[in-house]
Amino acid sequence: xxxxxxxxxxxxxxxxxxxxxxxxxxxxxxxxxxxxxxxxxxxxxxxxxxxxxxxxxxxxxxxxxxxxxxxxxxxxxxxxxxxxxxxxxxxxxxxxxxxxxxxxxxxxxxxxxxxxxxxxxxxxxxxxxxxxxxxxxxxxxxxxxxxxxxxxxxxxxxxxxxxxxxxxxxxxxxxxxxxxxxxxxxxxxxxxxxxxxxxxxxxxxxxxxxxxxxxxxxxxxxxxxxxxxxxxxxxxxxxxxxxxxxxxxxxxxxxxxxxxxxxxxxxxxxxxxxxxxxxxxxxxxxxxxxxxxxxxxxxxxxxxxxxxxxxxxxxxxxxxxxxxxxxxxxxxxxxxxxxxxxxxxxxx
Amino acid sequence: xxxxxxxxxxxxxxxxxxxxxxxxxxxxxxxxxxxxxxxxxxxxxxxxxxxxxxxxxxxxxxxxxxxxxxxxxxxxxxxxxxxxxxxxxxxxxxxxxxxxxxxxxxxxxxxxxxxxxxxxxxxxxxxxxxxxxxxxxxxxxxxxxxxxxxxxxxxxxxxxxxxxxxxxxxxxxxxxxxxxxxxxxxxxxxxxxxxxxxxxxxxxxxxxxxxxxxxxxxxxxxxxxxxxxxxxxxxxxxxxxxxxxxxxxxxxxxxxxxxxxxxxxxxxxxxxxxxxxxxxxxxxxxxxxxxxxxxxxxxxxxxxxxxxxxxxxxxxxxxxxxxxxxxxxxxxxxxxxxxxxxxxxxxx
Numbered sequence: 136x137x138x139x140x141x142x143x144x145x146x147x148x149x150x151x152x153x154x155x156x157x158x159x160x161x162x163x164x165x166x167x168x169x170x171x172x173x174x175x176x177x178x179x180x181x182x183x184x185x186x187x188x189x190x191x192x193x194x195x196x197x198x199x200x201x202x203x204x205x206x207x208x209x210x211x212x213x214x215x216x217x218x219x220x221x222x223x224x225x226x227x228x229x230x231x232x233x234x235x236x237x238x239x240x241x242x243x244x245x246x247x248x249x250x251x252x253x254x255x256x257x258x259x260x261x262x263x264x265x266x267x268x269x270x271x272x273x274x275x276x277x278x279x280x281x282x283x284x285x286x287x288x289x290x291x292x293x294x295x296x297x298x299x300x301x302x303x304x305x306x307x308x309x310x311x312x313x314x315x316x317x318x319x320x321x322x323x324x325x326x327x328x329x330x331x332x333x334x335x336x337x338x339x340x341x342x343x344x345x346x347x348x349x350x351x352x353x354x355x356x357x358x359x360x361x362x363x364x365x366x367x368x369x370x371x372x373x374x375x376x377x378x379x380x381x382x383x384x385x386x387x388x389x390x391x392x393x394x395x396x397x398x399x400x401x402x403x404x405x406x407x408x409x410x411x412x413x414x415x416x417x418x419x420x421x422x423x424x425x426x427x428x429x430x431x432x433x434x435x436x437x438x439x440x441x442x443x444x445x446x447x448x449x450x451x452x453x454x455x456x457x458x459x460x461x462x463x464x465x466x467x468x469x470x471x472x473x474x475x476x477x478x479x480x481x482x483x
Numbered sequence: 484x485x486x487x488x489x490x491x492x493x494x495x496x497x498x499x500x501x502x503x504x505x506x507x508x509x510x511x512x513x514x515x516x517x518x519x520x521x522x523x524x525x526x527x528x529x530x531x532x533x534x535x536x537x538x539x540x541x542x543x544x545x546x547x548x549x550x551x552x553x554x555x556x557x558x559x560x561x562x563x564x565x566x567x568x569x570x571x572x573x574x575x576x577x578x579x580x581x582x583x584x585x586x587x588x589x590x591x592x593x594x595x596x597x598x599x600x601x602x603x604x605x606x607x608x609x610x611x612x613x614x615x616x617x618x619x620x621x622x623x624x625x626x627x628x629x630x631x632x633x634x635x636x637x638x639x640x641x642x643x644x645x646x647x648x649x650x651x652x653x654x655x656x657x658x659x660x661x662x663x664x665x666x667x668x669x670x671x672x673x674x675x676x677x678x679x680x681x682x683x684x685x686x687x688x689x690x691x692x693x694x695x696x697x698x699x700x701x702x703x704x705x706x707x708x709x710x711x712x713x714x715x716x717x718x719x720x721x722x723x724x725x726x727x728x729x730x731x732x733x734x735x736x737x738x739x740x741x742x743x744x745x746x747x748x749x750x751x752x753x754x755x756x757x758x759x760x761x762x763x764x765x766x767x768x769x770x771x772x773x774x775x776x777x778x779x780x781x782x783x784x785x786x787x788x789x790x791x792x793x794x795x796x797x798x799x800x801x802x803x804x805x806x807x808x809x810x811x812x813x814x815x816x817x818x819x820x821x822x823x824x825x826x827x828x829x830x831x
Contacts, residue, residue, distance in 0.1 A: 152596040157626030166624060170598060171588075174605035178612035178619045188620035190585045193543050193644060201549075201587035201640050202623045237538045239549035240519075241638045243591070248500040250518060257522035264526035271526045272536035275550045275638075276514060278505030279829070283631055290589045290623075292549050292640035296541060481627070 155476020157205075159369030162476050186366075187231040189297060189304075196299075198233035200224055201292035207481045209256065209286050211327045213342030216289055217256035219417060219483060221263035221271075222346045223368070224293040229348040230364045230420070232303045232355060233295030235269035241290040242274070246281045253287065260289075267346035269293070301355055305382035307362035310453040313429040314389060315422045317350065317436060318343070318444040320372050321400035324414035327482045329403060338399040345418030350441045357435045359428035367416040368483060370474055374413070375421060376459045377473040387459045389449025412461075413474055415482050423451060503824020505553075507717030510824050534714075535579040537645060537652075544647075546581035548572055549640035555829045557604065557634050559675045561690030564637055565604035567765060567831060569611035569619075570694045571716065572641040577696040578712045578768065580651045580703060581643030583617035589638040590622070594629045601635065615694035617641070649703055653730035655710035658801040661777040662737060663770045665698065665784060666691070666792040668720050669748035672762035675830045677751060686747040693766030698789045705783045707776035715764040716831060718822055722761070723769060724807045725821040735807045737797025760809075761822055763830050771799060 155162040172179045180188065187200040204220045214222075225235045240260060244253065264271050326340040347366060354361060363383075365375045372394065380387045396404075396411045404411045418441060424432060429447055436442030459471040503510040520527045528536065535548040552568045562570075573583045588608060592601065612619050674688040695714060702709060711731075713723045720742065728735045744752075744759045752759045766789060772780060777795055784790030807819040 150598055152592045152594055152598060152601065152626055154594050154626050154628075157592065157624050163624055167622075170602055171605050171622070171624075174602050175609035175619050176606070176613065178609040178617065180618055180620050186621075188585065188587075190620060190642070192545075192584060192642075193541070195541050197540075197545075197642070199585055199587060199640075199642060200621055201589045201638070203589040203591050203625045203638060205591060205625045205627050236540060237536065237547055239536075239547060239640050241549045241551040241640075243551050243553055243636055243638075244500045244505065246500055246502050250498055250500060253500065254518055254522050257519050258524070261523035261526040265524065269526065270528055271523050272528050272538060273534075273548055274515075274519070276505050276511055276519075277551045277553045277636075278500055278502050279553050279633070279636075280502075283633065284636075285627070285631065288591055288625075288627075288632075288636065290549070290551060290591075290638035290640075292547075292587050292589075292638075294538070294540075294545070294547060294642060 154480045158474065158477025158480065160374060160474040160476050186227040189231055196297040198228045198231035198295045198297055200227035201290060202227065203288060203290040204483055205288050205481055206327060206483055207285055207331055209252065211330050211342055212339060213326055214344035215256055215259050216287065217260035218263045219344055220289040220291040221260050221267065222344050222417060223483065224291040225267040225269060225346045225348050226366045228293050228295040229351040230366055231297055232301035233297045234348055234352065235267055235293050235295045237272040238264060238269050238291055238293045240271055240274040242276045243284050243288045244276065244278045245284040245286050246278055248286050263346065267348055303361055303364050305363055305379055308379060308383040308385060308423045308451050310385055310451050311426060312362060312423045312451040313426045313447055314449045315429065315433060315445055316394060316448045317420045317442045319395035319397050320367065320416055320419060321396055321404065321411035321414040323417040324479045324482050325400050325403040328479055340399050340403060343416055343418035345441055347418060347420055347441060350436065350439045353435045353439050354422065354432050357431045359424055359432035361422055361424045361432065363423040365421050367419045367421065369415050369477060371414045371416060372412040373471050374473050377471065380459050381457050384456055386452045386455035387449060388452055390462045392464045393446055393448040395444060409478050413478055415479065502828045506822065506825025506828065508722060508822040508824050534575040537579055544645040546576045546579035546643045546645055548575035549638060550575065551636060551638040552831055553636050553829055554675060554831055555633055555679055557600065559678050559690055560687060561674055562692035563604055563607050564635065565608035566611045567692055568637040568639040569608050570692050570765060571831065572639040573615040573617060573694045573696050574714045576641050576643040577699040578714055579645055580649035581645045582696055582700065583615055583641050583643045585620040586612060586617050586639055586641045588619055588622040590624045591632050591636040592624065592626045593632040593634050594626055596634050611694065615696055651709055651712050653711055653727055656727060656731040656733060656771045656799050658733055658799050659774060660710060660771045660799040661774045661795055662735065662797045663777065663781060663793055664742060664796045665768045665790045667743035667745050668715065668764055668767060669744055669752060669759035669762040671765040672827045672830050673748050673751040676827055688747050688751060691764055691766035693789055695766060695768055695789060698784065698787045701783045701787050702770065702780050705779045707772055707780035709770055709772045709780065711771040713769050715767045715769065717763050717825060719762045719764060720760040721819045722821050725819065728807050729805050732804055734800040734803035735797060736800055738810045740812045741794055741796040743792060757826055761826055763827065
């Protein structure tokens, strides 16, 4: 008799939003593919969801992107929510090969927030925009009741032109391509967590929050034919490489010993049980390009302060399609998975 | 002896964010002018802040706008937060004379929100976008802890091209111009409030939430030289006219008996002590244009379902510069002020 027996719900058949749905991992991806895209219907676009959309407009290609920032706390070593919001949108445009033309800023403020705090955040936004060469052209302010919104949430959107000779997108990655990483990983996520949880790791962790458009511009100015650019935000290096492998339909292999992890990040990750390649960065990217072009592009990166430590970490392969394989420091191989949700919630 | 005596703080020298700072009235204006613009510094633009920025791009004019939506409750008669977010951004683009090209959608979701609720909101967004002829091309999802964000906040941004022959902006309003109102006022604010507060007014109040780009397109297709368009959202008709008068530096006079107020709105406003011309709408606009062009444009408006009740309500004058004067139903005249904050918080 199986009357009354019901099949247990599959693990991920959630009826409610969980923190992991906002983590940028598999759950976010499922929310987009199984809820947002079907619900949007004919208003949705067919293209692979990326951090920027590229829209055809009057014979030009316009990159368009948005992100909400809900980081806790609002200020952390190396940055704050405002700087993060501007740099994040600048970087999403840069990953489409676009220079930022104009940004919008929408604030949801908590009643009772000190105006001094808002002023410091807004000043950081202005400075970040100037640094990136972008203007803050339009915005909105809403206020919600005390106890809501953790002080403030900020949503930035941005537009920028993609130059006619630039074509960077996941579909261009091809077997044999080289993968370049712009610098050491794991600083942003561990820096935010260290102040939120009041942890001390001996040395100070500082977020790597920075605008990457200048670095990208210097890379695109070379003769190198850059196929794809991706910044390593939520989910870190691992999520970025997994997404690329899934979208391109090729495999990716990289060498863990080529991925620089600062000692203080390694210490923090060891203490917290995190894998540095899954931790968010806010000023790092990977570039995928033909092996023959790697030296030229690396040279341009090394000449830029944000690419001084750029190295080749791996390659695109036609083996194990859709799968990312890391060679460990001990010479073993392991499959790198996308996280289900987010190891570190509310870090951006 | 006045030792120990300190001057009382001026009323509006707030050190903290108040609900009124998000109301779209004088406090919001002060926050923009005295906090955001100075803090943004060289990244800010000099132009008069309007709901849309118009950005020069490769020989074209691109309208760019953003708004956050924090309406409570999420569903109300005549619409929901998602429909509101799409229509609001479509309308801000339309007020710059632009057709919406692409919209972005950024969600801040509360942990524990029913996915079914999110699905219904997202479906409404897709339908609203299709109705307006816009695509939802990019987005973001963040999740915050249970108890935050009242279910969800949505921030939309949008871009659209301004046709070469269109020039609508506050500076074009001139003495002698006629002011057209597209229909009855006060429905959105009172509809949201009626469900939030559980009030019953005998007849059902329904929000007028609608995309105005089709109506605007039919108006711009006439020979009429439309100088200015403004939708009547936060602060209602009064705030819109006051902003126009202040920006243009001319006076505005209108006749209250020409402003249609539905009986159920009048009843709700009487009960709540509100003035219908201060209540938010989400599907109404005013147009300012030469008196000679009024008949042509009115004819086009009457042919559109959202402009069927359009009427002339007043004129721009060189008397009382910067001031809005209403002729009351009894024939008296009164100065119309911008509200300090918002009579009805959290209605959009």
